Amino acid sequence: MNLYQPHLVRVEEMVDETIDTRTFKLSFEDAAVAERFDFKAGQFGEYSVFGAGECTFCIASPPTRKGYIEASFKAVGKATRAMRRLNVGDTMGFRGPYGNYFPLDQMMGKNILFIAGGIGLAPVRCVIWNTLDLRDRFRDVTIVYGARSVADLVYKRELEEWAGRSDVILHQCVDPGGETPDWKGDICFVPTLVEKLAPSPHDTYAIVCGPPIMITFTLPLLEKLGFASDHVYTTLENRMKCGLGKCGRCNVGSVYVCKDGPVFTAAQLKTLPPEY
């Protein structure tokens, strides 16, 4: 079996997060693979539909939940549109896990501030559940999440669950014009909400993921609030084919997103050319 040959996975469940974003729960067909499959929060894989090709996403479920993986995707290209046509029970391909991960061991005993925008909640959700499944090992868990509109919020059922938990602080916002009459969260952009909340950098790690424009405004803000740039993590999502450091397209300067990333600190981002 060469490096490019995927494991076979079966679509067990699917949930429509928004009108164009769907989550698959996938199980490995080979019991031996399922048994030994392990990963860390932040790693990614190459998902494929036979006949349509491969596409790259993070693993959106936490490593604390064994026996399956989840992937959330938008139908934007050939492979994701083909994924969208699959039904429960269908077989697809998965290669991975690849790349580095969020150093959760290092974050134990500290506060964690999650900041996510739109579908950027997918990689963050993996870390959130990883943290919540080991809740007693972390201090305050704060989640700041926003999307263009109420309809664009993903994992709505889980947002409700987090909102109801006493050990999670959840703040939500939607862009102006994206609210509904019964929207109870803020109406602003994610960086604006972060600025308003002014979280304390004391003993806190921040994990930030979202569209480039959100990252661009959020990172300087965290710096202004006093977060050390090596305590702020994000994940980059450059286009990839192999995921193995060979096909030559995900690099940002001399850094390969597939091998040195996808998880980077704000301090590392500062040293990279703007090609992500």
Place this chain on the structure above:
Amino acid sequence: MNTKRMLSRANLDALIRDLVAAGTVVVAPTHSSGQERTGVTYGQVQSPDEVLLDGPQPIRPLKGVVFPPTEALFRWRQEKSAVKIEEVPTGFKETVVIGARPCDAAGLEVVDCVMGWDFRDELWFGRRQATTVLAMACTTCDESCFCTAVGLSPTSTRGADWFLTPVDGGFEVDVVTPKGEAILDRYKARCPEAGGAAPSRTAGLEQQVRANLDVRPDRIRGWLETHFDDPLWKRVALRCHGCGACAFVCPSCHCFDIVDEPDGAASGTRRRNWDSCQTALFTLHGSGHNPRKDQTARFRQRIMHKFSIYPARFGEVLCTGCGRCVRVCAAGMDLVSILAEIDRAAQGGGEA
């Protein structure tokens, strides 16, 4: 191992016949598709008459022997709701390359680094393992050759298992690697020990290549590391069409795409195909965002990858100075003059 041996032209022809008779795939510079008008390239030959050792540099590099332009990664078959995967073999037919140019032989060794770090590409190394490279010193060069600027020369033995130096009446043979030794053991009778030193026909070539371009890769790398936003990039890249021909003729470009080729609804092949960082789609995200949004960024990536990124990661320049990208470019992009300009700028002189 270091004893010089002599391979007469008649014995080389006999060696080729021996190899073909033994079922070994023999690859050598030859007329592409048997037609003179389509130029000389590396191709499989059946007889010595097809081998063109004195011709021009083959128009395509040797890399296709180890890394085919398109190659199957696996096949799949849909059976009712189940999918079956058929592996492709990673054992390959023994292949002997005769008359590889030093720049092409070196290219294989340079690309080994990226194919082997951490994850080992069995398809690349399977073919590498099966392939013995009998490289030959160049006897001609043109104004686009610049191997001496990247640490090689018309007589460098990198990537070669045997190194043939053309002398009167044939070739002097240096056996460079254990793999070369193994071939020698089988065909010793064809290569008696050399009597005295024969005059080589490569004299003077190195100076000629050096006159084309005399730069220092470390100096160029230093400049590249600090000049991401230099105006040179836009000025130089404006004429680039983004066709990617430079990558396809390059001995060290190794970027690839992975695509599915269905043969119907129920089966097909996943393949990898050569790709090029010069095309606009190469880095395009699903969202429509493109981190390398214009040709300036894409051309800069090509130069950075070869002369800064690869050296930083692997300690090797990702260029063997073959000059093909210069010869093939429809827009006249000239790596020789670009490198000369960067090197001048790195020394604090000239525009860049």
